[in-house]
Amino acid sequence: MKHVLIGTALAATAVTGATAQEVTLGRFFGACEDAGTDTTASVGEACIIQSIINAADAELDGITVTTLPTDWGNYYDQVIAAYAGGEPPDVHVMHRHRVPQFAGLGALAELSGDLEAAGIDVSDWAPAALDAVSFEGGIYGVPMDFHANLWHVNMEIMEAAGLVAEDGSPILPSSPEELLEHAAMVEAATGHDYLAADFAQFPIGVRLVLSLMWQQGENIFTEDGTATIDTEAARNAVTTITQLFDAGHADPQLNYADSQQAFLNGEAAVLVNGTWVVDFYSAEAANPDVALSDYYVADFPTLFAEGATWADSHMWAIPASLKRDDPETYAAALQVLAFINAHNIDWARTGHMAVRNSVLASEAYAALPHRDEYTGTASIARDTPAAENYGAIQDVLNRELQAIWLTGKPVGDALSDAELEVQDLLDG
Amino acid sequence: MAKGRHRARGLTEGQAAAVLLLPFLAVYAAFLVYPFLNGVWISLHDWNLLAVAFNPDAREFIGAENYIRTLWGRNIEWGLFASPVMQTGGVLGIGLAFFGYRSGRLTRATALALGIAGALFFLMPGFHPGEGGRWYDRRFWPTVGNTITFVALAVPGVTLTALILAAALDGETRAKAVLRTVFFLSQVLSVTVVTLIWQIMFSPRQGLIANVAQALGGSPIVWLTDQQLAMAAIVITTIWWSLGIAMILFLAGIQDISKDIYEAAAIDNARGIRAFWYITLPNLKRTITLVVVLQIILHFQVFGQAHLMTQGGPNDSTQVLVRYIYQTAFRDSELGKASAMAVVLFLIMGAFSLVQFILGREGDER
Numbered sequence: 001m002k003h004v005l006i007g008t009a010l011a012a013t014a015v016t017g018a019t020a021q022e023v024t025l026g027r028f029f030g031a032c033e034d035a036g037t038d039t040t041a042s043v044g045e046a047c048i049i050q051s052i053i054n055a056a057d058a059e060l061d062g063i064t065v066t067t068l069p070t071d072w073g074n075y076y077d078q079v080i081a082a083y084a085g086g087e088p089p090d091v092h093v094m095h096r097h098r099v100p101q102f103a104g105l106g107a108l109a110e111l112s113g114d115l116e117a118a119g120i121d122v123s124d125w126a127p128a129a130l131d132a133v134s135f136e137g138g139i140y141g142v143p144m145d146f147h148a149n150l151w152h153v154n155m156e157i158m159e160a161a162g163l164v165a166e167d168g169s170p171i172l173p174s175s176p177e178e179l180l181e182h183a184a185m186v187e188a189a190t191g192h193d194y195l196a197a198d199f200a201q202f203p204i205g206v207r208l209v210l211s212l213m214w215q216q217g218e219n220i221f222t223e224d225g226t227a228t229i230d231t232e233a234a235r236n237a238v239t240t241i242t243q244l245f246d247a248g249h250a251d252p253q254l255n256y257a258d259s260q261q262a263f264l265n266g267e268a269a270v271l272v273n274g275t276w277v278v279d280f281y282s283a284e285a286a287n288p289d290v291a292l293s294d295y296y297v298a299d300f301p302t303l304f305a306e307g308a309t310w311a312d313s314h315m316w317a318i319p320a321s322l323k324r325d326d327p328e329t330y331a332a333a334l335q336v337l338a339f340i341n342a343h344n345i346d347w348a349r350t351g352h353m354a355v356r357n358s359v360l361a362s363e364a365y366a367a368l369p370h371r372d373e374y375t376g377t378a379s380i381a382r383d384t385p386a387a388e389n390y391g392a393i394q395d396v397l398n399r400e401l402q403a404i405w406l407t408g409k410p411v412g413d414a415l416s417d418a419e420l421e422v423q424d425l426l427d428g
Numbered sequence: 429m430a431k432g433r434h435r436a437r438g439l440t441e442g443q444a445a446a447v448l449l450l451p452f453l454a455v456y457a458a459f460l461v462y463p464f465l466n467g468v469w470i471s472l473h474d475w476n477l478l479a480v481a482f483n484p485d486a487r488e489f490i491g492a493e494n495y496i497r498t499l500w501g502r503n504i505e506w507g508l509f510a511s512p513v514m515q516t517g518g519v520l521g522i523g524l525a526f527f528g529y530r531s532g533r534l535t536r537a538t539a540l541a542l543g544i545a546g547a548l549f550f551l552m553p554g555f556h557p558g559e560g561g562r563w564y565d566r567r568f569w570p571t572v573g574n575t576i577t578f579v580a581l582a583v584p585g586v587t588l589t590a591l592i593l594a595a596a597l598d599g600e601t602r603a604k605a606v607l608r609t610v611f612f613l614s615q616v617l618s619v620t621v622v623t624l625i626w627q628i629m630f631s632p633r634q635g636l637i638a639n640v641a642q643a644l645g646g647s648p649i650v651w652l653t654d655q656q657l658a659m660a661a662i663v664i665t666t667i668w669w670s671l672g673i674a675m676i677l678f679l680a681g682i683q684d685i686s687k688d689i690y691e692a693a694a695i696d697n698a699r700g701i702r703a704f705w706y707i708t709l710p711n712l713k714r715t716i717t718l719v720v721v722l723q724i725i726l727h728f729q730v731f732g733q734a735h736l737m738t739q740g741g742p743n744d745s746t747q748v749l750v751r752y753i754y755q756t757a758f759r760d761s762e763l764g765k766a767s768a769m770a771v772v773l774f775l776i777m778g779a780f781s782l783v784q785f786i787l788g789r790e791g792d793e794r
Binding site for chain 1 (some may be wrong): 477478479480481482483562566631632633650652653654655739740741742743744745754755758759760761
């Protein structure tokens, strides 16, 4: 009897040991309670990614995927603390602009030798996608998308203001002066604001100013680490936006949720926000209870010399410690990344741009709602400047820009203060 | 029996006390003293949180460098009129302490505490960057100022509200018992829930306050992104959240006051507000000191409200010390500098508590 019991226990251990390889996963994008496992039906970033994860959990043999509770606003603080504590998630999402910080310290596993065996075809990645996950010759992640700032347009308001071209697309400004004219036309015809965006909380205002600086061929710091913020280009970029506030064509006090609500309520002609909300706004526009009914997605217009819009990439990484210490979980983690890579078309449904050539060329991709309206974005997408402490730099810019539009701080003072502090951060 | 007596005799009172205190001291040393000393040790290093996790040798002993980088600057000068309002306040404090002590209205300890506080207010704001100079950390002192502003608003706010509620809700009727529970309920919520509730309350689009204002013909106020109102919004949230414990302490204090005194006072026609002023308040002095000291220590550590409701904004107007320490440690990975700031916060909190403690003892000595 004793032998039977021990034998059963051993067998049970062997079976569970072989079948339940647990992979912990850290991500932002928000929570989705009932995402299900149907990756083709979910709507919005949170539910689409969670449905892909749930499907991986259900379909991958011998692997369970546990999504760790994380919070968007503090995500990187949590991940850094987890790494420092020696217990990072087995796979986690991150932005391309964080690669120098994490890979530079040796925190991330170098994957190039193991991707093919896991069923991930690197040659199918768009060159820019491979570039996004590369650092000093190695591959440190699996790319999931390109995302960029777009102009989300309420065509009903544009029509009322006479700002619709013959082909049915919106007429967008080509200079700061024209921007103000268009805003005045919208105001005269409808009484609504021309532009809404989160200028009060998340760094969407920073991304706007960055885009407008890039459009003038300038950047916030040079490659050799000199801050260039107190410049003519920065002043032009800032005043392009503040002229709208001064004339009452935009409200600087709206945060993310409020600016989005204003757009959905039909109170603003244009909302500046990313690719991640295209499917959500399409769904909202189809809802008869929502004021927004005629929705269009436009590339970020060129107001200065050259086209440019803020962009970044989401990617998935594995900690170096997992590859070194726990080959079984590492192999399972690679399987999870391969599953996510295989569902690139589902993720692109959010509105993000796909990273795999085969997906980009597919009919299914071209047929996604509004996709043909912002095909120009891929060619004007510009990356966030690479810096090890970009998080802190972005916070400085966000604070000083908010000081300009929320507290009336003179533009020159704010830009020179920002330049000083960013230089401090660049100097370490 | 004899053996037991022998044992009892063998343990002196001091030894027995040591044995009984040992468990507490062990836990105290392991979870408070050691981490604190460790924090001081880290503050003397250039210590990158992430880098040290991967390479323990990545830290470097730099002495007081973190403190200098936090507190000091280049070409810092001291001027008499650098900050006239605060410096005048400091001089007034010193004068008040001096004449108060001379005229016998203040005890020596109180006068000393007030004098030192006044001197600090006179000296500290006088420092400013001279020509071509700058603070090494331009955000640190404004952040200290914001934190002190928050404490200066929240502590009296909580204390007064809790005191009034306690006086009003002291009694044995069912309604008062229910209301006591209701007012205490907010205390059990976590900061995330509290800030979520108040973010909705303050929202200019869907908030209760905005809706009431609109119903009355006003226009909605954008609380959390207004430089003047953001701090007020956080203080209001904090008062609502943390008055429960203070109210319970005041209720206990009030119920400790002998009913005989009230009866005697009633004969002399002191009822209601006069009884509250002349009997309740003087008898609550120790409780008030306790509540104020507890609140000062608690509110200097404010974090969640500013972090979740305003992200320290707009323009850093609600940036508080603990949030700055958190960002320095976890966003920027600068654990050494963050620890130095934490030590400074400890000293500030200690100093304020000490001053308050000395002032509170005044009544006992007279």
